[in-house]
Amino acid sequence: MTSPGEPPGEEFPGTEAGEDSIAGRPAEPPAGGVDDEERWLDDQAGPLVRPYVMTSGRMQPVRGKFDLVTMVEATGLPASPELGLGPEHQAVVRLCEQVLSVAEIAGHLKLPTVTVRVLLGDLLDKGLITVQDPQTDTDFMTDEQMYRAVIDGLHAL
Amino acid sequence: MDSMRFDRQGRRLPKAIKILIAGGFGAGKTTMVGAVSETKPLRTEEILTDKGVRVDDIAGVEGKTTTTVAMDFGRITIKDQFMLYLFGTPGQERFWFMWDEVAIGSLGAVVLADTRRLADCFPAVDYFERRNIPFIVAVNCFEGAKQYELEEVEAALNLGSKVPVMLCDARVRESGKKVLIALVQHAMESRKVGASV
Numbered sequence: 001m002t003s004p005g006e007p008p009g010e011e012f013p014g015t016e017a018g019e020d021s022i023a024g025r026p027a028e029p030p031a032g033g034v035d036d037e038e039r040w041l042d043d044q045a046g047p048l049v050r051p052y053v054m055t056s057g058r059m060q061p062v063r064g065k066f067d068l069v070t071m072v073e074a075t076g077l078p079a080s081p082e083l084g085l086g087p088e089h090q091a092v093v094r095l096c097e098q099v100l101s102v103a104e105i106a107g108h109l110k111l112p113t114v115t116v117r118v119l120l121g122d123l124l125d126k127g128l129i130t131v132q133d134p135q136t137d138t139d140f141m142t143d144e145q146m147y148r149a150v151i152d153g154l155h156a157l
Numbered sequence: 158m159d160s161m162r163f164d165r166q167g168r169r170l171p172k173a174i175k176i177l178i179a180g181g182f183g184a185g186k187t188t189m190v191g192a193v194s195e196t197k198p199l200r201t202e203e204i205l206t207d208k209g210v211r212v213d214d215i216a217g218v219e220g221k222t223t224t225t226v227a228m229d230f231g232r233i234t235i236k237d238q239f240m241l242y243l244f245g246t247p248g249q250e251r252f253w254f255m256w257d258e259v260a261i262g263s264l265g266a267v268v269l270a271d272t273r274r275l276a277d278c279f280p281a282v283d284y285f286e287r288r289n290i291p292f293i294v295a296v297n298c299f300e301g302a303k304q305y306e307l308e309e310v311e312a313a314l315n316l317g318s319k320v321p322v323m324l325c326d327a328r329v330r331e332s333g334k335k336v337l338i339a340l341v342q343h344a345m346e347s348r349k350v351g352a353s354v
Contacts, residue, residue, distance in 0.1 A: 068244075106202070146239070
């Protein structure tokens with residue numbers, strides 16, 4: 001545990017106290033009550049750090065490719081601890097008890113979609129979710145029945 | 158393929174369809190998404206990387222506190238068979254890399270126009286024209302704005318007769334429904350004709 005006021009320099013080479021100017025920030029005396037997260041996540045760092053930590057820095061899913069509207073559902077297999085999944089993985093599995101799109105999962109969890117895609121890749125790999133890719137093929141987009149069904153459905157709303 | 162077409166109860170999973178709601182800043186995109194969506198609109202955030210944005214393009218963003226760009230979206234379920242996802246795409250041209258992801262494989266787009274700033278919707282019109290994505294123009298009738306005849310707006314947009322232009326009120330669900338129906342109808346006719354939209 002890092003006590004308040006102590007620079008968490010060891011984990012982040014090059015960001016030790018005293019090198020603030022390198023990071024483009026004016027050197028400030030460490031304020032007593034400021035917690036580590038506030039001190040190290042400034043405007044420049046933005047909200048990026050947490051999402052990348054959740055995915056261990058990965059940008060690409062290990063398996064599958066996920067469109068914004070790829071539909072996802074949990075398979076019902078238990079997300080047992082030995083699978084080594086993080087709390088964010090667990091949260092995705094819980095959300096996907098009902099069918100949801102990738103965009104909705106990201107929206108509910110308030111995570112960037114790039115992060116959610118990586119989490120979903122892990123879950124697909126462990127067999128915890130099934131996915132349905134969006135119907136973007138030409139057959140679907142030229143299927144007159146699809147258009148008619150959507151028009152009827154909209155009228156009926 | 159990894160995909161499975163059935164859910165746990167053996168029902169078919171609904172097929173997802175994307176529709177873009179585009180237009181200039183403040184044209185009513187988020188309002189329209191909220192008016193027609195069956196759920197409270199959600200927001201998805203994409204992280205800005207230099208992959209999709211030229212350095213000069215983000216010149217105006219550097220003062221922002223976040224380096225993400227948000228997109229509001231809503232959903233309409235059609236008879237448990239289809240899920241319509243409506244994405245309110247960010248207006249500024251520098252975010253077009255995000256449009257691409259939504260636009261590819263989409264059914265079509267609604268370009269919302271504000272008669273007080275009609276030119277704001279021109280970039281969106283160009284975008285969909287160039288990519289042969291079916292679109293219609295919906296003129297959002299803001300309170301207090303001068304009301305124009307549809308013909309006047311059509312003439313100002315110079316779209317050609319194939320692109321439907323209609324008036325709407327983005328706050329009203331029924332009005333939004335009519336716009337979506339007009340879009341789906343137009344998309345159906347465009348695709349039937351073939352690649353030349």
